Amino acid sequence: MKFASFLLCLLLCGAAQASPVSLIPMPAQLKLTDGTFKVDDGTRIVVAANDTAARRSAQYLVALLAQTRGLHLQIVEGAPADGAIVLSHNPQASVTQAQGYALDVTSRGIRVDARDDDGLFYGVVTLWQLLTPDAQHGAVQVPALHVADWPRFAWRGLMLDSARHFQSVADVKTLIDQMAQHKLNVLHWHLTDDQGWRIEIKRYPELTRIGAWRTPPDAGKNGEPQRYGGYYTQDQIRDVVAYAAARHITIVPEIDMPGHAQAAVASYPQIGVTGKRPAVSVDWGVNPYLYNVDDQTFQFIDNVLDEVMALFPSHYIHVGGDEAIKDQWQASSAIQAKIRALHLKDEDALQGWFIGRIGSYLSAHGRRLIGWDEILDGGVPADATVMSWRGTQGAIKAAELGHDVVMSPAPDLYLDDVQSDLADESAGRIPVRDLASVYAFQPIPSVLSAAQAAHVLGAQANVWTEHLPTMQHVEHAAFPRVDALSEVVWSPAAALDWKGFLSRMPAQLQRYRDQKIAYADTAFEAQIHLDDQAALKSGQAQVTLSNQAGYGAIRYTLDGSAPGPHSLLYTAPFTAKLPVTVKAATYAQDGSLLATARTRVLDRASLLSREGVDLPNCPGSDSRLRVQPMPDATSMAPVYAINLFNACQQFPSAPLDGVTAIHVDAVRLENNYALAHDAKSVISRPRATPHGELVVHGDRCDGPVLASMPLPDPAASARRFSLDAKLPPQQGEHTLCLIYTAPVEGPLYAIGRVSLIAAAGRAEP
Numbered sequence: 001m002k003f004a005s006f007l008l009c010l011l012l013c014g015a016a017q018a019s020p021v022s023l024i025p026m027p028a029q030l031k032l033t034d035g036t037f038k039v040d041d042g043t044r045i046v047v048a049a050n051d052t053a054a055r056r057s058a059q060y061l062v063a064l065l066a067q068t069r070g071l072h073l074q075i076v077e078g079a080p081a082d083g084a085i086v087l088s089h090n091p092q093a094s095v096t097q098a099q100g101y102a103l104d105v106t107s108r109g110i111r112v113d114a115r116d117d118d119g120l121f122y123g124v125v126t127l128w129q130l131l132t133p134d135a136q137h138g139a140v141q142v143p144a145l146h147v148a149d150w151p152r153f154a155w156r157g158l159m160l161d162s163a164r165h166f167q168s169v170a171d172v173k174t175l176i177d178q179m180a181q182h183k184l185n186v187l188h189w190h191l192t193d194d195q196g197w198r199i200e201i202k203r204y205p206e207l208t209r210i211g212a213w214r215t216p217p218d219a220g221k222n223g224e225p226q227r228y229g230g231y232y233t234q235d236q237i238r239d240v241v242a243y244a245a246a247r248h249i250t251i252v253p254e255i256d257m258p259g260h261a262q263a264a265v266a267s268y269p270q271i272g273v274t275g276k277r278p279a280v281s282v283d284w285g286v287n288p289y290l291y292n293v294d295d296q297t298f299q300f301i302d303n304v305l306d307e308v309m310a311l312f313p314s315h316y317i318h319v320g321g322d323e324a325i326k327d328q329w330q331a332s333s334a335i336q337a338k339i340r341a342l343h344l345k346d347e348d349a350l351q352g353w354f355i356g357r358i359g360s361y362l363s364a365h366g367r368r369l370i371g372w373d374e375i376l377d378g379g380v381p382a383d384a385t386v387m388s389w390r391g392t393q394g395a396i397k398a399a400e401l402g403h404d405v406v407m408s409p410a411p412d413l414y415l416d417d418v419q420s421d422l423a424d425e426s427a428g429r430i431p432v433r434d435l436a437s438v439y440a441f442q443p444i445p446s447v448l449s450a451a452q453a454a455h456v457l458g459a460q461a462n463v464w465t466e467h468l469p470t471m472q473h474v475e476h477a478a479f480p481r482v483d484a485l486s487e488v489v490w491s492p493a494a495a496l497d498w499k500g501f502l503s504r505m506p507a508q509l510q511r512y513r514d515q516k517i518a519y520a521d522t523a524f525e526a527q528i529h530l531d532d533q534a535a536l537k538s539g540q541a542q543v544t545l546s547n548q549a550g551y552g553a554i555r556y557t558l559d560g561s562a563p564g565p566h567s568l569l570y571t572a573p574f575t576a577k578l579p580v581t582v583k584a585a586t587y588a589q590d591g592s593l594l595a596t597a598r599t600r601v602l603d604r605a606s607l608l609s610r611e612g613v614d615l616p617n618c619p620g621s622d623s624r625l626r627v628q629p630m631p632d633a634t635s636m637a638p639v640y641a642i643n644l645f646n647a648c649q650q651f652p653s654a655p656l657d658g659v660t661a662i663h664v665d666a667v668r669l670e671n672n673y674a675l676a677h678d679a680k681s682v683i684s685r686p687r688a689t690p691h692g693e694l695v696v697h698g699d700r701c702d703g704p705v706l707a708s709m710p711l712p713d714p715a716a717s718a719r720r721f722s723l724d725a726k727l728p729p730q731q732g733e734h735t736l737c738l739i740y741t742a743p744v745e746g747p748l749y750a751i752g753r754v755s756l757i758a759a760a761g762r763a764e765p
Contacts, residue, residue, distance in 0.1 A: 161465040255319060
């Protein structure tokens with residue numbers, strides 16, 4: 001009951017603290033004053049006759065308001081006037097910080113002033129948010145206020161991986177639009193990797209003729225395409241770069257080297273170490289192909305970079321540098337001779353020499369090298385910038401050495417990590433990174449001195465797409481966690497306020513809905529909890545409702561109908577007689593929907609079953625992925641949990657009284673994971689049948705075998721199949737350990753659902 005009272009306070013007290021203005025990120029300074037100003041279709045936007053920057057920002061505001069509010073404002077040139085919105089690119093504006101602006105709303109009008117173009121644009125973004133406070137369309141009353149605002153960090157980024165899965169130009173522009181609305185200013189565009197080369201290089205057409213396409217593991221079967229891929233033409237890239245620039249976003253391209261090079265080597269084998277042509281990889285993870293280090297290969301890379309630099313005006317060029325396992329270099333007599341000739345210590349030092357050579361080439365062309373933190377391992381050019389992804393240690397080391405740093409650590413800012421461990425969560429990596437954890441991220445490590453901290457340019461979140469095959473997946477992963485990121489990198493550290501942030505989210509979610517962004521409502525999703533064992537014994541369930549964020553009002557029904565804003569309000573745990581269907585949705589204080597309804601059926605069959613994603617790993621291995629049936633799936637479900645190193649899951653506290661059998665909905669998955677040196681950690685178990693079996697152990701994973709279910713022939717069976725077996729009589733609760741013994745070099749297997757079957761005729765509670 002104490003927990004229930006605390007939960008009720010979180011839900012109702014949180015909902016009562018709504019912000020008077022729903023701005024994300026929160027401005028550096030905001031002061032509400034008396035009065036309001038009405039904006040309607042008759043309101044004009046005034047810009048000076050020769051202020052091109054102001055006109056561009058005005059046009060952006062007009063278009064965005066028409067889309068999201070149904071307001072249609074007119075732009076006029078001339079002197080400031082009462083009753084209007086004035087946008088002024090003013091070198092004497094009161095806010096002096098770069099990219100800063102001042103915004104004033106009075107009963108006589110609205111004015112945005114900025115010293116630079118960026119600041120004026122960001123002021124317009126804030127104004128747009130003021131004009132879209134709710135789901136209404138048409139005229140809006142804006143509260144009188146004064147805003148003085150500027151960013152905390154210069155680098156406010158998002159990384160989009162287009163190499164593993166390809167997004168259309170329209171998709172990329174949609175992401176850019178959302179970045180602009182969050183005042184993010186760097187799109188790190190990951191364009192090449194083992195699984196695809198996505199940028200047209202006219203001098204090397206094979207990079208896109210061959211390197212942009214891979215043959216899926218099950219090509220032409222079960223709905224899989226014959227090949228997968230795509231690339232951006234140079235004209236398309238120029239268009240996207242210009243589109244981003246108009247929204248004050250710089251695109252930093254990434255061309256991976258010396259590792260993650262398999263698609264390039266597949267296109268031009270002579271630039272690889274062995275000279276042999278591999279296929280473009282279908283395997284996620286760490287593939288072995290590296291660039292050669294001879295003059296011919298560097299000429300190739302230089303020529304590629306020439307075309308990349310011609311397309312991307314960004315000061316920074318990202319060269320990757322990560323996960324370059326050195327097996328091919330170690331096995332090559334020519335590479336070993338090169339190491340000796342250069343008087344280098346080892347292959348890591350050779351990578352340092354390699355990166356140094358690329359850095360010199362970029363520097364000679366007025367650009368600056370940026371790479372993942374592995375570039376520190378073998379030495380790095382003095383002017384190189386380091387992007388820290390292996391936790392924060394790379395950033396700390398780089399800053400201590402005097403290098404500029406962008407914080408991008410895993411798992412903190414990896415948006416392909418799942419947002420919850422709930423059954424309906426989408427595909428992605430573990431561990432869970434929820435909305436609150438992103439909001440809590442600290443970009444400046446506390447161990448850095450003030451001088452070292454000055455090297456932290458900012459932070460970015462990464463959207464790797466191995467498990468995000470469509471734009472719907474990308475948007476689900478990115479939003480609303482990008483809202484949390486934007487506030488962390490823009491707003492003053494002292495101003496960060498989790499409860500205040502939550503109070504501003506309802507309006508932001510409505511903006512997503514207006515723009516048809518497939519955001520995740522996971523943070524507000526109603527979770528339906530009960531003690532399964534107690535419910536089975538008593539025939540009634542003690543139900544508790546909650547959500548991740550501890551925010552909003554949860555409304556529920558028990559009759560199978562859809563909950564609405566006037567359904568029963570959850571205030572404390574309640575008792576429901578079985579069988580019953582609980583449906584629950586979360587609402588904001590203004591009645592707007594925070595999370596769509598979730599359903600849980602409570603009857604004997606469901607209480608004797610578990611979804612595979614709800615079964616924890618067996619002890620000893622934390623590795624876990626949530627994956628879809630095929631690597632290039634186009635739907636969001638189903639999703640399965642797998643452990644690449646130990647195919648073992650547990651059904652804890654299984655109620656076995658009266659249970660006589662077990663039924664498993666199983667699935668066979670593609671084993672498309674390149675584990676490199678970690679492959680030795682995969683546990684191999686002997687099998688008793690040709691294709692392996694699913695073995696059920698009692699109490700412990702080395703406990704007595706309760707059942708063994710042979711797996712079907714992969715060549716003669718569907719991907720999804722059922723397994724059934726009798727169980728010996730057991731009393732009470734026992735842990736069931738379910739282990740696949742299939743060959744490790746074959747397909748992977750996962751559990752969709754496990755159902756315990758009670759004796760026929762056993763009464764329903």
